[in-house]
Amino acid sequence: MKVSINIVAYNGLKYADDCLKSIYNQTFRDFKVLVVDNASVDGAADYIRKNYPEVTVLQNFKNLGFAKAHNQAIKFWDSDYVLIANQDVILTPTYLEKLVSFADKHPEAGSFGGKTLKLTNNEEKKLGPEIIDSVGLAATKACRFYDKGAGEEDKGQFDQTEEVFGLSGNLVLYRRSALEAVKLNNYKSREGFKFTTDFNYFEYFDEDFFLYKEDIDLAWRLRLNGWAAQYLPSAESYHYRSASAKATLTDWAIAKNRRSKARFINQLSYRNHLLTLVKNQDLKNLILHFPWIFFYELKKFCYVLILETKTLKSLGQFFKLLPNILQKRKQIKKITKVSSKEIKKWFN
Numbered sequence: 001m002k003v004s005i006n007i008v009a010y011n012g013l014k015y016a017d018d019c020l021k022s023i024y025n026q027t028f029r030d031f032k033v034l035v036v037d038n039a040s041v042d043g044a045a046d047y048i049r050k051n052y053p054e055v056t057v058l059q060n061f062k063n064l065g066f067a068k069a070h071n072q073a074i075k076f077w078d079s080d081y082v083l084i085a086n087q088d089v090i091l092t093p094t095y096l097e098k099l100v101s102f103a104d105k106h107p108e109a110g111s112f113g114g115k116t117l118k119l120t121n122n123e124e125k126k127l128g129p130e131i132i133d134s135v136g137l138a139a140t141k142a143c144r145f146y147d148k149g150a151g152e153e154d155k156g157q158f159d160q161t162e163e164v165f166g167l168s169g170n171l172v173l174y175r176r177s178a179l180e181a182v183k184l185n186n187y188k189s190r191e192g193f194k195f196t197t198d199f200n201y202f203e204y205f206d207e208d209f210f211l212y213k214e215d216i217d218l219a220w221r222l223r224l225n226g227w228a229a230q231y232l233p234s235a236e237s238y239h240y241r242s243a244s245a246k247a248t249l250t251d252w253a254i255a256k257n258r259r260s261k262a263r264f265i266n267q268l269s270y271r272n273h274l275l276t277l278v279k280n281q282d283l284k285n286l287i288l289h290f291p292w293i294f295f296y297e298l299k300k301f302c303y304v305l306i307l308e309t310k311t312l313k314s315l316g317q318f319f320k321l322l323p324n325i326l327q328k329r330k331q332i333k334k335i336t337k338v339s340s341k342e343i344k345k346w347f348n
Helices: 013-024 044-051 065-076 095-104 176-182 214-224 251-259 263-280 283-288 290-307 309-335 340-344
Strands: 003-009 031-038 056-060 081-086 089-091 109-119 132-134 137-139 145-147 162-164 171-175 228-240
Touching: 003 013, 003 044, 003 065, 013 031, 013 044, 013 089, 031 044, 031 065, 044 056, 056 065, 065 081, 081 089, 081 095, 081 176, 095 109, 095 171, 095 228, 109 176, 109 214, 132 228, 137 214, 171 176, 176 214, 214 228, 214 263, 214 309, 263 290, 263 309, 283 290, 283 340, 290 309
Parallel strands: 003 031, 003 081, 031 056, 109 228
Antiparallel strands: 081 171, 089 228, 109 132, 109 171, 137 145, 162 228
């Protein structure tokens, strides 16, 4: 099998038809679809089993989070490529054909993505207006990561194939050999399995994150291991999105965007951002970019301390997870193949 398409579903019944119909309308056919349902209560799993019998459905008894559910799916089948897809994406008919063909010609790359455009409302069947959701991940010197082009009107400004830092986890094609090269052993998770002392529990997405920013963490790890990430604009898709932040925001706009999000998302975002830095940032680049990183983190901490106090609990979670994260950092250092200088060019 060439491609396994993995969808993690959580109360996404309203998106199921649009997403799955777009997948089965692909001109490329060498794929299988796996849906991992994270204990939805809207009947999505039963609906998919009944109406899409060709889809394999795994149903968890509780919400295990984005990272663990996708790790379940990645391990389920053996395929050349793994397409990670949000439940609320729509693929244009040639999406897979173009992206897989491109990936076959670029063995140096470990991840691939196309131009994702935004849909603002689930009732909207017309694919438009043409507002960009993501054309890849980018980063600043302060280690603020964002979706490149987000919120901009698509006027062809991103119609050139290019290498990017990484791809957004809402829809990304991974080369399986790249995933295998950067998987990490979670010794903490292994403790839950008492049947053998030789058992190793490997993760592709970091399950300590649960949800949010695990795509950035994986993109950074792939970079450190020497894998490129490629953006192909002709492979188009659409993503339902009620609101999205633009790529470049003022401090006030960033604060306003945070206030529009659910409390637990802000908590996970704050905690997982720190975990990502601890895992992946090397000492040389930390020193070079320290003024930008320090000022950015200081501003965030002051904002949280004054206006978002409930997010402070995520600092306690951060320190609780720190020993396991430091163990993973040691593993990452062992698989790092590129220089600090090579990584530094992606932080502008």
